[in-house]
Amino acid sequence: MAAVRTKGEMLRHRLSIISLLVILALFLAPIFWITATAFKPRNLATTVPPTVFFQPEFSPFVKLMTKRSQLRSAPTAEVYNAAPWWEQTVFDGGEKVVRSGKGEVQLSGFPSRFLNSLIIAITSTVLAVGMGTITAYGFSRFKVAGEDDWLFFILSTRMLPPVVVAIPMFLMYRVVGLNDTHLGLIILYTAFNLSFSVWLMKGFIDEIPKEYEDAALVDGYTRMQAFFRIVLPEAATGIAATAVFCFITAWNEYAFALIMTNKRAQTAPPFIPSQVGSGLPDWTVIAAGTFLFLVPVAIFTFLLRNHLLRGMSFGAIRK
Amino acid sequence: MTQIELRNVNKFFGAVQVIKDVSLTVNDREFVVFLGQSGCGKTTTLRAIAGLETVDSGEILVGGVPVQDTRAEDRDIAFVFQSFALYPHLTVYENMAFPLRAVGTPKAEVDVTVRRVAGVLQISGLLKRRPSALSGGDLQRVAIGRALVRNPKAMLMDEPIGSLDAKLREEMRVELKRLHVEQGSTTIYVTHDQIEAMALADRIVVMHAGVLQQVGTPEEIYTNPVNLFVAQFVGSPVMNVCDVVVGDGVVTLAGAAEGFAMPQALTQQLQAKVTLGIRPEALEVVLEPSAGAIGAEVHLVESLGSHDIVDLRIGQALVRARTRAGLVSGPGLRVYVKADASRAHFFDEAGQSLGIRV
Ligand SMILES: Nc1ncnc2c1ncn2[C@@H]1O[C@H](COP(=O)(O)OP(=O)(O)OP(=O)(O)O)[C@@H](O)[C@H]1O
Ligand SMILES: [Mg+2]
Numbered sequence: 001m002a003a004v005r006t007k008g009e010m011l012r013h014r015l016s017i018i019s020l021l022v023i024l025a026l027f028l029a030p031i032f033w034i035t036a037t038a039f040k041p042r043n044l045a046t047t048v049p050p051t052v053f054f055q056p057e058f059s060p061f062v063k064l065m066t067k068r069s070q071l072r073s074a075p076t077a078e079v080y081n082a083a084p085w086w087e088q089t090v091f092d093g094g095e096k097v098v099r100s101g102k103g104e105v106q107l108s109g110f111p112s113r114f115l116n117s118l119i120i121a122i123t124s125t126v127l128a129v130g131m132g133t134i135t136a137y138g139f140s141r142f143k144v145a146g147e148d149d150w151l152f153f154i155l156s157t158r159m160l161p162p163v164v165v166a167i168p169m170f171l172m173y174r175v176v177g178l179n180d181t182h183l184g185l186i187i188l189y190t191a192f193n194l195s196f197s198v199w200l201m202k203g204f205i206d207e208i209p210k211e212y213e214d215a216a217l218v219d220g221y222t223r224m225q226a227f228f229r230i231v232l233p234e235a236a237t238g239i240a241a242t243a244v245f246c247f248i249t250a251w252n253e254y255a256f257a258l259i260m261t262n263k264r265a266q267t268a269p270p271f272i273p274s275q276v277g278s279g280l281p282d283w284t285v286i287a288a289g290t291f292l293f294l295v296p297v298a299i300f301t302f303l304l305r306n307h308l309l310r311g312m313s314f315g316a317i318r319k
Numbered sequence: 320m321t322q323i324e325l326r327n328v329n330k331f332f333g334a335v336q337v338i339k340d341v342s343l344t345v346n347d348r349e350f351v352v353f354l355g356q357s358g359c360g361k362t363t364t365l366r367a368i369a370g371l372e373t374v375d376s377g378e379i380l381v382g383g384v385p386v387q388d389t390r391a392e393d394r395d396i397a398f399v400f401q402s403f404a405l406y407p408h409l410t411v412y413e414n415m416a417f418p419l420r421a422v423g424t425p426k427a428e429v430d431v432t433v434r435r436v437a438g439v440l441q442i443s444g445l446l447k448r449r450p451s452a453l454s455g456g457d458l459q460r461v462a463i464g465r466a467l468v469r470n471p472k473a474m475l476m477d478e479p480i481g482s483l484d485a486k487l488r489e490e491m492r493v494e495l496k497r498l499h500v501e502q503g504s505t506t507i508y509v510t511h512d513q514i515e516a517m518a519l520a521d522r523i524v525v526m527h528a529g530v531l532q533q534v535g536t537p538e539e540i541y542t543n544p545v546n547l548f549v550a551q552f553v554g555s556p557v558m559n560v561c562d563v564v565v566g567d568g569v570v571t572l573a574g575a576a577e578g579f580a581m582p583q584a585l586t587q588q589l590q591a592k593v594t595l596g597i598r599p600e601a602l603e604v605v606l607e608p609s610a611g612a613i614g615a616e617v618h619l620v621e622s623l624g625s626h627d628i629v630d631l632r633i634g635q636a637l638v639r640a641r642t643r644a645g646l647v648s649g650p651g652l653r654v655y656v657k658a659d660a661s662r663a664h665f666f667d668e669a670g671q672s673l674g675i676r677v
Contacts, residue, residue: 211404212406214371214391214404215404217370217390217392218369218370218371218391218398219392219421219469220393220418220421220469221392233406233408234407
């Protein structure tokens with residue numbers, strides 16, 4: 001919508017665009033840095049001043065995914081030429097990919113940790129948003145005795161920082177055998193996100209006029225059908241926004257993941273920094289891990305961007 | 320055959336009683352209009368009939384069957400909401416098809432019905448749009464269309480045209496009347512606009528503060544209001560109401576030198592002090608003194624084109640009279656007023672009609 005603007009408003013409009021660009025550059029700089037480093041040869045990763053122009057390489061990603069060892073001597077031309085292109089990039093860096101006796105490539109811990117992250121974050125997001133939506137619907141539409149107290153109680157579970165509860169949780173989890181399991185982290189993240197999800201979804205559902213459901217009821221639908229056919233589509237925006245927040249929280253969570261898991265169910269956040277400690281850090285590998293770690297959130301947020309934008313301004317704009 | 324009957328219905332919201340002992344029968348194929356001020360309980364009564372609100376006591380019967388324990392979805396009553404309540408995520412077509420899909424109507428039949436109703440309502444061109452891309456009048460047609468597609472036992476309409484402009488309202492009024500004549504479904508229609516009520520209703524139900532004041536045809540309500548509330552709520556401009564002193568064959572407004580002449584047979588039945596109600600059109604203004612006309616001073620003239628409304632001072636009272644356009648030139652003029660005794664109403668102190676007429 002193009003509204004009529006005065007000259008002063010035009011100027012202000014331009015100024016705000018410029019300042020937005022500056023802020024954008026500021027926020028994008030670290031992401032650019034990480035992305036650039038992820039594609040750099042190792043010897044360019046830590047130069048001062050930083051190298052901006054370079055021949056991008058794929059080797060950090062290969063190194064991230066595989067177990068490697070130092071080359072004592074350069075590979076023979078025969079070995080080098082027989083190797084696939086990705087293995088050659090590792091040879092170029094003065095290392096070699098570790099293979100089993102049968103010649104199978106040995107994977108590093110990263111792929112499985114990454115998969116763990118995906119499984120745990122997605123499952124806990126689905127659970128938290130699903131349960132949160134139903135709970136919020138109940139609070140929004142029915143008279144619940146002590147409603148405000150319940151809502152406060154639900155929120156209060158979020159008031160202690162994770163580090164405070166991590167140790168007791170760890171002890172309890174050990175007793176019931178949930179530590180270092182996917183289920184354990186899923187339960188933990190679901191519980192952690194649920195309060196947030198209930199509160200957020202209650203706000204969104206409160207905004208949906210009750211008369212939509214009333215109309216569905218007189219049209220012959222049951223309350224359950226009205227919920228699925230009217231309330232859910234109307235709340236799609238809110239659900240998307242809540243899902244993004246829950247996913248990001250679960251995806252990025254570090255403290256619990258560090259304490260509760262060590263191998264089987266470890267997620268990517270505690271794994272990536274653990275690579276810094278082993279010998280002379282290869283920053284390109286860490287950058288590659290971080291880069292890959294950013295991608296799912298970026299994709300997820302990008303897919304839901306329309307809903308998100310509406311979700312952020314929900315309630316501010318009346319239809 | 321769908322008759323709707325309310326028997327001694329009471330409804331509380333917390334400590335507030337919103338419906339007070341309401342009993343009413345709406346006959347099959349009848350068009351009944353609930354008329355009342357904002358907040359008098361019209362919507363609540365409709366919602367109770369539709370099953371969207373429980374009642375605290377009393378019975379509601381639809382087609383002779385008590386429905387208090389029947390859920391809204393099983394009552395088969397269509398409802399046009401005050402706010403339309405069209406689903407924003409569905410197209411007009413889907414909105415109108417929605418009630419049909421509830422009962423698993425075959426796809427082809429849904430299509431035929433939706434297109435037929437859309438044709439009747441002249442919204443065939445809008446079927447692919449979403450509600451957000453419609454004007455107020457279109458929204459209203461779609462909302463009515465959604466109620467019409469499924470031949471319900473009864474139609475409940477809650478101020479469906481309240482938010483439209485005057486011209487569109489008039490058009491829709493005619494259309495609604497026509498639709499009712501064609502469909503013939505039992506209809507309860509809510510409004511706070513008395514002109515709408517008079518124009519549409521077979522019978523009007525006047526409500527005030529949760530209590531039924533009067534039920535009757537528009538003519539009955541207009542010519543024989545049972546109390547001052549109904550008398551002043553129906554009719555525009557509002558009926559004049561003044562305290563009067565009754566003499567032998569004369570009724571005098573407080574503080575006035577002369578009184579209106581009335582038949583002795585009438586004044587003999589009245590007590591000395593009563594309240595007179597007389598509609599502006601029952602007062603005749605003349606410029607020259609004449610038999611039975613009392614003097615009055617013109618206070619204000621409203622020109623409405625087809626006629627004028629003149630505010631007159633008689634004694635301490637201000638009354639309004641309807642005159643032909645341009646009869647009275649302006650304020651300050653001395654005129655003479657006659658009252659049509661056959662159109663005079665008398666009320667007691669409590670505001671109840673005494674029922675004493677010529
Ligand atoms: N859910 C509710 N809880 C408490 N009070 C309510 C509720 N719904 C309505 N009321 C009250 O009941 C009274 C009647 O409301 P209702 O909506 O039936 O009025 P109405 O005649 O339809 O008015 P309007 O012409 O403004 O639509 C009002 O005083 C209102 O404040
Ligand atoms: Mg209402």
